[in-house]
Amino acid sequence: MKKLYILACLFLIVQLSFSQTIYKTINSSKLGEQRELKIQLPRNYDQNTDKIYPVIIVLDGDYLFEPMAGNVDYYSYWDEIPETIVVGVNQVRSRHDDCSYDPRNFLPEKKGAQFFEFLGMELLPFIDNNYRTSRFTAIAGHDITSNFINYYLFKPNPIFKAYINLSPDLAPEMSNRIAQSLSKAEAPCWYYLATGSNDVPDLKKQMTAFDQQLSVIENKNLHYDFESFEAANHYTLIANALPRALEHIFQTYKPISLEDYDKVIALEGSAFEYLLEKYNLIEGNFGIQKPVRINDYLAIGKALEYREQWDELEKLGELAQKQYPNMALANYYLARSYEANGRPKKAMKTYQSAYGKEEVAFITVDFMLKKADLIKQDFGY
Numbered sequence: 001m002k003k004l005y006i007l008a009c010l011f012l013i014v015q016l017s018f019s020q021t022i023y024k025t026i027n028s029s030k031l032g033e034q035r036e037l038k039i040q041l042p043r044n045y046d047q048n049t050d051k052i053y054p055v056i057i058v059l060d061g062d063y064l065f066e067p068m069a070g071n072v073d074y075y076s077y078w079d080e081i082p083e084t085i086v087v088g089v090n091q092v093r094s095r096h097d098d099c100s101y102d103p104r105n106f107l108p109e110k111k112g113a114q115f116f117e118f119l120g121m122e123l124l125p126f127i128d129n130n131y132r133t134s135r136f137t138a139i140a141g142h143d144i145t146s147n148f149i150n151y152y153l154f155k156p157n158p159i160f161k162a163y164i165n166l167s168p169d170l171a172p173e174m175s176n177r178i179a180q181s182l183s184k185a186e187a188p189c190w191y192y193l194a195t196g197s198n199d200v201p202d203l204k205k206q207m208t209a210f211d212q213q214l215s216v217i218e219n220k221n222l223h224y225d226f227e228s229f230e231a232a233n234h235y236t237l238i239a240n241a242l243p244r245a246l247e248h249i250f251q252t253y254k255p256i257s258l259e260d261y262d263k264v265i266a267l268e269g270s271a272f273e274y275l276l277e278k279y280n281l282i283e284g285n286f287g288i289q290k291p292v293r294i295n296d297y298l299a300i301g302k303a304l305e306y307r308e309q310w311d312e313l314e315k316l317g318e319l320a321q322k323q324y325p326n327m328a329l330a331n332y333y334l335a336r337s338y339e340a341n342g343r344p345k346k347a348m349k350t351y352q353s354a355y356g357k358e359e360v361a362f363i364t365v366d367f368m369l370k371k372a373d374l375i376k377q378d379f380g381y
Contacts, residue, residue: 021041024036032114035118035123056139059091059142060095060145061090075246082282139152147170157187162249164192167237189223191224193211196234252282261302272313274300313337331353351369
């Protein structure tokens with residue numbers, strides 16, 4: 001019994017460390033009924049009270065929510081994408097009515113028009129009012145619900161910035177209307193489209209033609225990607241597509257990779273400015289302020305030393321001093337820049353001031369003190 005109690009406590013502790021899934025119902029005046037929601041909050045949401053998060057709305061929440069939520073939790077755990085609130089809308093009994101459109105103009109009608117207003121005028125305000133959200137929202141759907149999400153593109157200043165289309169069953173004229181809207185997008189828009197080699201033949205054929213329309217659009221605000229997954233059918237393609245869609249949408253958020261590092265080395269301009277631009281882009285795209293990752297500091301610091309951009313390295317150290325004042329990171333970059341710019345005494349004291357600070361990668365206290373001792377020996381201080 002005692003062992004069972006201990007195991008139960010451990011289970012609860014582990015559960016608390018994972019993302020939180022909340023089941024709610026929302027009263028909709030637009031629909032005249034209640035709707036069931038599944039909401040996954042990021043890990044440590046309750047502890048990070050100053051943090052705000054992007055939102056992904058998932059239609060077909062009765063089966064599409066869990067794979068989306070799992071991928072978001074996994075990728076955000078490794079900081080490949082930002083921590084994100086995922087909201088699933090269950091439609092198991094209302095799917096076809098929710099997605100209904102007028103057979104004459106192919107736009108939402110009756111329940112479809114009400115569901116359109118419910119998402120934009122009730123659901124999103126509900127999420128914004130009850131949770132800490134950033135200004136970035138995405139939406140995902142599968143076959144007919146994927147067709148439905150595109151109606152938001154036709155409005156001025158669309159409320160969604162990213163669209164995950166999983167084998168959409170497009171209404172007549174929809175492909176032309178989407179292409180026209182995306183070609184005129186005045187703000188950044190992410191559009192992901194997926195099918196599979198074993199998808200429903202008519203849908204696969206439709207997607208191939210649709211991709212040809214979208215791939216020729218020339219609009220700097222459009223971030224478009226299309227993928228057809230080998231041996232994937234109409235249902236299994238979801239497992240392939242969701243991680244790829246998240247990578248596509250949050251590409252600018254990702255840490256600096258080896259490929260990025262090679263580009264930084266080849267830059268004509270400042271590697272430090274590259275870093276600032278990257279993090280300004282993260283804030284501009286996703287509405288979140290994020291301190292520079294330690295690994296990104298290390299990558300840019302290495303590039304600046306390789307290119308002997310010592311003034312820029314000093315700027316990097318000043319930024320690190322603001323963001324991570326208790327780490328030895330800033331001391332190293334500042335001291336190294338002073339040393340290279342002919343200020344050995346200031347470099348020695350800065351190396352020494354790293355004593356007692358948190359070590360980072362190769363920047364250990366012993367390493368810093370040895371650097372200070374070498375300067376002291378060389379200049380007789």
